[in-house]
Amino acid sequence: xxxxxxxxxxxxxxxxxxxxxxxxxxxxxxxxxxxxxxxxxxxxxxxxxxxxxxxxxxxxxxxxxxxxxxxxxxxxxxxxxxxxxxxxxxxxxxxxxxxxxxxxxxxxxxxxx
Amino acid sequence: xxxxxxxxxxxxxxxxxxxxxxxxxxxxxxxxxxxxxxxxxxxxxxxxxxxxxxxxxxxxxxxxxxxxxxxxxxxxxxxxxxxxxxxxxxxxxxxxxxxxxxxxxxxxxxxx
Numbered sequence: 001x002x003x004x005x006x007x008x009x010x011x012x013x014x015x016x017x018x019x020x021x022x023x024x025x026x027x028x029x030x031x032x033x034x035x036x037x038x039x040x041x042x043x044x045x046x047x048x049x050x051x052x053x054x055x056x057x058x059x060x061x062x063x064x065x066x067x068x069x070x071x072x073x074x075x076x077x078x079x080x081x082x083x084x085x086x087x088x089x090x091x092x093x094x095x096x097x098x099x100x101x102x103x104x105x106x107x108x109x110x111x112x113x
Numbered sequence: 114x115x116x117x118x119x120x121x122x123x124x125x126x127x128x129x130x131x132x133x134x135x136x137x138x139x140x141x142x143x144x145x146x147x148x149x150x151x152x153x154x155x156x157x158x159x160x161x162x163x164x165x166x167x168x169x170x171x172x173x174x175x176x177x178x179x180x181x182x183x184x185x186x187x188x189x190x191x192x193x194x195x196x197x198x199x200x201x202x203x204x205x206x207x208x209x210x211x212x213x214x215x216x217x218x219x220x221x222x223x224x225x
Contacts, residue, residue, distance in 0.1 A: 004156075031211075042200055042215035043157065055210035090156050102149075102213065104156030 004105035006091050012111045015081060021108045023074040023091030032074040033102065034066060035090040043090055049074060050096060081112045117201040117216035124222045125191045133186040133219055135201030140181050145204040147213060148175065148186045150197040157200065160186065196223045 004025045013019050023032065031050050035043035048056035049068040063085075065077040074091055088107040094100040118136040125131040137146065145164050149157040161168055161175045163184075168175040174187040188195055198218040205214055 033212075042218050044215070045212050048210050048212055050210055056207060056212055092156070100211070101159040101162075102157075104158070106154075106156050 004091055004093055004103050006089075006105035006108050008108060009106070010109045010111075012113060013078065013081065014113055015083075017081075018077070018079045020078065021076040021089055021091075021110075023076075023093075023105055024072055025093040025103065026072055027093065027103065028071075028095075029093035029103070030071060030096045031094045031100075032068060033092040033094075034074070034076050035092065035104075037088040037090055037107070039087075047076075078110075081110075083112050086111045116214070117203060119199075119201050119216050119219045121217070122220045122222065124224060125188075126224050127193060128190050131188040131191045131195070131221065131223075133188075133199050133201075133221065134183065135185070135216065136183045137201070137203060138182045140203060141205075143206065146175070146177060146181075146184050147202040147204050148173070148199060149202060149213075149215075150195075150199045151218075152197045160199070162204070191221075191223045193223050193225060196221055 007022045033048050034046040036046055037043045045058050046060045047066045052068045063080050067075040088109050090104055090107045092102040092104045094102045145162055147162040148160040150160050151157045161170055161173050163175045163177055176185045198220050200218045201216045202213045
């Protein structure tokens with residue numbers, strides 16, 4: 001199974017809402033990632049988790065709160081978002097090795113109204 | 114962060130080879146060069162990676178310049194399914210963790 005699943009596929013939320021994005025993989029990967037992708041732009045790294053610990057935070061605003069409850073699951077908790085946070089949020093996973101391939105999920109399309 | 118530069122777009126005809134260039138003049142000695150592609154409405158998909166030597170796999174070939182300041186992704190026979198945005202990426206190490214630094218990508222159009 002080389003699949004990374006993300007739920008929901010689409011999400012519309014107001015600026016006062018709290019919501020969560022979920023990502024799951026069962027490949028035994030010990031590194032997991034959140035990326036943000038705006039239309040016609042490349043993905044931008046947000047967070048990296050290694051062995052369930054946050055190892056990279058690319059200066060992401062605190063209204064985005066990641067969580068890695070176990071080695072297969074990665075969440076992104078959203079609170080008080082702005083309209084400019086509307087984007088495709090991609091999750092990825094990989095082995096922890098010198099060279100590796102990242103497996104990406106299909107993404108969650110988020111719209112903030 | 115190390116950066117890559119790619120043409121915004123390229124066109125090819127079906128069944129013909131495609132050479133996608135990438136410049137990475139600020140690459141460091143430990144940075145790997147990765148290529149991913151992204152089809153419409155999908156997440157990026159791994160294509161190939163290398164450090165110094167040329168690499169081949171079932172999808173493509175990667176030719177790396179001797180000074181490592183540039184590389185070329187080669188699709189030997191383009192098909193309509195190869196139409197995608199191709200990203201040239203440097204895999205860098207930060208604070209003991211590895212991350213991918215995406216270039217802006219080249220949109221490849223394949224004509225029938």
